[in-house]
Amino acid sequence: MxxxxxxxxxxxxxxxxxxEVDAEFVRMGNDRDEPDAIYKSEGKVIGIEVGTAYYDxxxxxxxxxxxxxxxxxPAEGFELRAGGVIPDPDSLVCEKVQHEIDDKxxxxxxxxxxxxxxxxxxxxxxxxxxxxxxxxxxxIPGGHxxxxxxxxxxxxxxxxxxxxxxxxx
Numbered sequence: 001m002x003x004x005x006x007x008x009x010x011x012x013x014x015x016x017x018x019x020e021v022d023a024e025f026v027r028m029g030n031d032r033d034e035p036d037a038i039y040k041s042e043g044k045v046i047g048i049e050v051g052t053a054y055y056d057x058x059x060x061x062x063x064x065x066x067x068x069x070x071x072x073x074p075a076e077g078f079e080l081r082a083g084g085v086i087p088d089p090d091s092l093v094c095e096k097v098q099h100e101i102d103d104k105x106x107x108x109x110x111x112x113x114x115x116x117x118x119x120x121x122x123x124x125x126x127x128x129x130x131x132x133x134x135x136x137x138x139x140i141p142g143g144h145x146x147x148x149x150x151x152x153x154x155x156x157x158x159x160x161x162x163x164x165x166x167x168x169x
Contacts, residue, residue, distance in 0.1 A: 003067060008036040008050040015048065015118045015152050018165040034111035047112030049146075051100030051119045055092050058083040059122070086125070093123040094134035097151060101168075105144035114147040118165075121153040128159045131166055140169050 005028050016023050016039065023041035035047030054060045062082045065071050073079070086092060100119045109115045121131065131153055140149065149168040155161055 005036070011050050011118060011120045011152060012037040012039070012048045014163040015116075015150055015165050018152065018163050019150070019167075029109075029111060033109060035109050035115055038112055044113040045111070047109060047115045049104055049107075049109060049115060049117050051104050051117065053093055053096035053100050053119055053121050053123070055086055055089060055096070055123055056083045063122070089123065089125045090130040090133065093121060093126060094137055097121055097134060098138055101138065101144075101149065102141055105141040105146070108145065115145060117144075117146045117149045119149070119151050121151050123153065126153050127156050128164070131164075135166055135168055138168060 009025070009028065013025075021041055023039035023046060026038040026040050026045070028037055029035045029047065029049075035049040037048050037050070039046045039048065052060070054063075059081065062079075066073060097119050101117065104117050104119075131151060135151065146169070151166045151168060153164055153166075155164045
């Protein structure tokens with residue numbers, strides 16, 4: 001599998017683990033009209049489409065060029081955010097979550113009894129309160145065909161750490 005597909009499966013597995021759904025991985029989707037990952041649970045096939053919300057595209061580029069080995073990690077053991085200081089990080093990432101929901105909501109998927117959307121919020125400054133505030137602001141587009149929509153994020157230690165899933169609809 002490719003690095004992106006491995007990442008998508010990992011996020012789907014984290015979602016299912018976090019919401020305590022016992023599901024068996026069947027296969028990855030076909031990248032045309034199926035969701036990213038296909039699972040079987042309690043006699044039904046669940047397809048999970050993954051979207052990722054970064055503060056900015058520069059964050060995605062910085063992260064993925066490192067993950068793919070296109071560049072080396074700095075010898076200092078850390079690196080500054082290429083996009084600089086973020087004036088309002090919570091609002092910015094919430095806009096990106098909304099964009100992912102809107103973008104994925106326009107698509108039609110096949111290959112599963114139920115289709116779920118999982119938006120991974122890759123925003124290190126997010127916490128339980130900022131995600132809850134974002135969820136209140138989100139507008140779920142009419143006509144989408146997702147049985148469930150979730151945000152998954154990596155909580156800070158002050159909120160218990162680990163992956164957290166918040167159901168939006």
